[in-house]
Amino acid sequence: MLSDFTFSIITMNRSSDLGQTLKKLNKKIQLNQSNLIIIDNGSAINHKNINENLSKQYGANYFYLKNNLGVSGGRNFALKKCKTRFIIEIDDDINFLSINFIDRITEHFKSTSCAVVAFNLVSNEDGTSFRSEERPFFNKKRIITMPEKCSWFIGAGHAFDLEKFNKIGFYRDFFPYGSEEADLSLRIYDNDFHIVYDPSIVIHHIKTPSARIPNRSLFAIRLAHRLKVALLNLPLLSILTYSIIRSIQFAILSKSFLTIFDAMKLILNDRAYILKNRKKIKYKTFINLFKLNGHLFF
Secondary structure (H helix, E strand, C coil): CHHHEEEEEEECCCHHHHHHHHHHHHHHCCHHHCEEEEEECCCCHHHHHHHHHHHHHHCCEEEECCCCCHHHHHHHHHHHHCCCCEEEEECCCEEECCCCHHHHHHHHCCCCCEEEEEEEEECCCCCCCCCHHHCCCCCCCCCCCCCEEECCCCCCEEEEECCCHHHHCCCCCCCCCCCHHHHHHHHHHHCCCEEEEEEEEEEEECCCCCCCCCHHHHHHHHHHHHHHHHHHHCCHHHHHHHHHHHHHHHHHHHCCCHHHHHHHHHHHHCHHHHHHHCCCCCHHHHHHHHHCCCCCCC
8 A cells, every 4th residue: 555655765956856756756646645755965055945845745754954964874864764664765866657566566575575676777768778787687688577586776766665674774874875775785685585676667767967976086986885895795705806806897997997096095994894894694695696696796
């Protein structure tokens, strides 16, 4: 039932995108009859005013955060405010192309081990194409027609069963931007739960490019966060192989081996946190993720 769900949206300085997302979502479900949380991650005053008005229009619980808590911090804030069993987390620039997604999600959560439902993110309105980084499988070209387990989920669109997160825990605020889903996915499986990908729950991710970080800096941050996930969770041999392969990959993508040095500086700044919070996943988890072609194993 819709009353069992909360929709959570984080936004910052993108009131136009937020308005379009709410308008399109309202055509699929009656937002005024649902639970909706909007987390404003420190928007400028002009966007804040528009966001407040949008929240009133659609009956949302609006929370303005003076300090930007990042993606993880903002999502955790919403998760703590949620009063329903299930929560659907979406970006502020998406459009559901499916209609019966609430029923589909509810059906998956009947499984006692399903903690997350991952949505099918597409890059165009007719649902025929996607971005490779938004498909939670190694084989990006494989045609998937039925729901199946996957080893990670994409933050732009997914659903949580919050009863199961009492054991798993929420996102680490340690990841302000990127890789928070990969880290959480490892802990989901390490607590004997799983993630299911449902290709029938289709959302168009518009993915606006505003406020992007310059290329080399962005690549360094992305690489550092991926390596931090490995350092926090993986066995030593996997850390070594993963670090080598990912470092080479990002050096090629950024067209500069200086990206690796930039990433290492970021990691060194966080070495105290990593040493304090490192918890190697169980051997059983490692094997299960390996069978799923988990994205952290090479």
